[in-house]
Amino acid sequence: QVQLVESGGGLVQAGGSLRLSCAASGQTFSSYAVGWFRQAPGKEREFVGSIRSWSVLSPIYADSVKGRFAISRDNAKNTVYLQMNSLKPEDTAIYYCAADLNFNNYRSARGYHYWGPGTQVTVSS
DSSP states (O other): OEEEEEEOOEEEETTOOEEEEEEEEESOGGGSEEEEEEEOTTSOOEEEEEEOGGGOSOOEEOTTTTTTEEEEEEGGGTEEEEEEOSOOGGGOEEEEEEEESOOTTTTSGGGOSEEOOOEEEEEEO
16 A cells, blocks of 8 residues: 655645655555646636656656656656646646556546545735
8 A cells, every 4th residue: 555645735825836745665666647726616626737657757747737747656766756837827726646556547536546645725916
């Protein structure tokens, strides 16, 4: 099993930046694909981006964050990062990281077995 914990959320003004971290413990984290999702109040959880195991290929992003967000991983630290730049008020949400050994359904929350508790990101206008 893998245990995930997100950190780095907070309050930022529009146009600002935040870097979220997803720290993992348990089995070999480098073997897991990791996705980032977010959920705003009253809305469904939506895909933000995903990075494959060993980061052998470029991460994949939702159109809404492409060019502003970047995912990277440091397998030596068992950590995946979500760098968020040019933040907008509509980016306000709880952000979750999730992990799975498979990368078959990476855009869906159902494609991931393991989830962190989430971290709040609030972007003020």
